[in-house]
Structures are given as structure tokens and as C-alpha cells.
Amino acid sequence: MNLFPVVLFLSCALCGMAAALGMAVCRLRHQEQSMENAAHQIAEYILDRRKGGIACSEEGAMYRLFHEVNSLVTMADAHADSERRAKEFLRRTIADISHQLKTPIAALNIYNGILQQETADAATVREFTSLSEQELDRIESLVQSLLKMARLDAGAITLERSPENVFDLLEHIKRQYSFRAEQEGKEIVLEGDEQTVFSCDRTWLAEAIGNLVKNALDHTAQGDRILVRWQQSPCLTQITVEDTGSGIHSEDLYHIFKRFYRSRFSKDTQGVGLGLPLAKSIVEAHQGSMEVHSKLGQGTAFTINFPIMTK
Structure with missing residues (x-):
């Protein structure tokens, strides 16, 4: 019986299996490297040293995974930008409020000092009492307007039409x-x-x-x-x-x-x-x-x- 064809077949099969196994190992190593790179990019993103998503040239399930991660990154970036804008707006608003309150409060301090020194002069007392009242009205107007705008901005107003x-x-x-x-x-x-x-x-x-x-x-x-x-x-x-x-x-x-x-x-x-x-x-x-x-x-x-x- 001639065994050569059988040996040849088995040899070819073994070579094919070895080649397939080698390709699978290479593929797995490539995917492992891609995952390591992705993990590194995610770590850099978390530490705020990198912007943007994960670069990916993969196909199939790996592509879908990275695509979903990139979608999360985009959403996180948008949320972070919104938070930064909100903080900047709050910072400017507080600075504006401080500036607006500084003038009437300084005026009230001056008027109060004059009143303390001029208690014997009724006309002076009336004049600066009136001025103090104007500044207090100004502060009240500012505070009330700010409260109304805050309620509108927060959507806390239900219009009763x-x-x-x-x-x-x-x-x-x-x-x-x-x-x-x-x-x-x-x-x-x-x-x-x-x-x-x-x-x-x-x-x-x-x-x-x-x-x-x-x-x-x-x-x-x-x-x-x-x-x-x-x-x-x-x-x-x-x-x-x-x-x-x-x-x-x-x-x-x-x-x-x-x-x-x-x-x-x-x-x-x-x-x-x-x-x-x-x-x-x-x-x-x-x-x-x-x-x-x-x-x-x-x-x-x-x-x-x-x-x-x-x-």
C-alpha cells in the first residue's frame, strides 16, 4: 500500500493548521495591541492630557466597540464644555454683581458717616436719609431682578396664561x-x-x-x-x-x-x-x-x- 498520498495530505493539513494558528495568533496580538493603545488613550483622556476619541482602523466588533467609546467621549467633551461655559458665566455674573453692589454700598457708608457727624442739622439728615433710601432701592431692584432672571433661567416659572x-x-x-x-x-x-x-x-x-x-x-x-x-x-x-x-x-x-x-x-x-x-x-x-x-x-x-x- 502506497502511504505517500496520505502522508502528503496530512502534511498539507498540518501546514494549513499551523498557518491558520499563526495568523490567529498574529490577529490576537494585533487586537491586544489595539486594546492596549485604546486603554492608554482612554487613560490619557481621563487625566485630561488628550482630547478627542480613539483612533481605530479595525473592523467588525472592535470597530463597533471603539465607535461607542468615541461616542461616549464626544458626549463627555460636550458636557465638559457646557460645564466650563456655565462656570465662566457664573464667574462673570458674580463679578458683575459685586461691581454693581460696590457703588451703592460705598455711597451708603459715606452717607452714614455724614449722618453720624451732622445729627444736629435736620436738613442735612433729611437730605442724606433720602439719598440712602435711593441707594437701598437700587440694591433691592438689583436683587429682585437677579432673582427673576434666575427663576426664568432655571425654568422655575410656569406662566399662568x-x-x-x-x-x-x-x-x-x-x-x-x-x-x-x-x-x-x-x-x-x-x-x-x-x-x-x-x-x-x-x-x-x-x-x-x-x-x-x-x-x-x-x-x-x-x-x-x-x-x-x-x-x-x-x-x-x-x-x-x-x-x-x-x-x-x-x-x-x-x-x-x-x-x-x-x-x-x-x-x-x-x-x-x-x-x-x-x-x-x-x-x-x-x-x-x-x-x-x-x-x-x-x-x-x-x-x-x-x-x-x-x-
């Missing part, structure tokens, strides 16, 4: 500021259909529009007029607060809704830079939008647009 007559709402705001307008020789005028009704949270919207009226009073002079007008179409309710005051410099138009922003062109030294941002936040909470048009030396108009929601 109900049908409101626009004229009644704006007439209430006009009465609120009529004494100041009269004292400063300014006029507040309402113009619109007295039967207009739309759905809103009366308290919060009065806050927003009241801030616009106050802003107009802050930037107008004796003899100027503040016009609050409104109109309604089948899809939109529009309210405009327009004044004939000093206007806004073109360099400031893109910044006026930033918190604590103070223009280098403005003569206002009492505002805290929160009225307009707060008004905008309230309007946006109503799914509305706000835009501003202004000409230096001629006046400013803030226009609020509220879409009418239909079923």
Missing part, C-alpha cells in the same frame, strides 16, 4: 409711571384698539413692558413723548414702546440685551443693566420675540411680537 385686555394692561403700566413722567415733564401716550385681547401672563408681561417704559423714561428729556401702541392681526399681536429720546448708538444695538451691559456713550449712571435682558427673557418665555430700531438723537422703538397660537 389667561385672556387679557391689552388696553387695561397698558393703562395699568401707564398709571404706574405717570407720576414720574409728570415730574420730569414727559408724556406717556397709549394708542390702539381698546377691545384687543390676547393670552398672556399678566404679571410677567406687565414686568416686561414696564421695564421698556422705564427704559424710555431713563433716556428721554423734558418735553419728550413715550408712545405705547399695539395692533393685532389673525396671527400676531404686536406691542411697540417708542420714544423721542436720545436714541441708541449703533455700536450698542447688538449688546443692549446683554446682562449688566453699560454703554460708554450712555449718561445713565443708575441703571444696573438688567431691565432689557429681563424683558426679553419674559417675552421669549411667551414664545414671543423682541426687536429694536433706533436713531441717535431721534429716539428708539422696541417692538414685541407675540404669535397667536391656533389649535
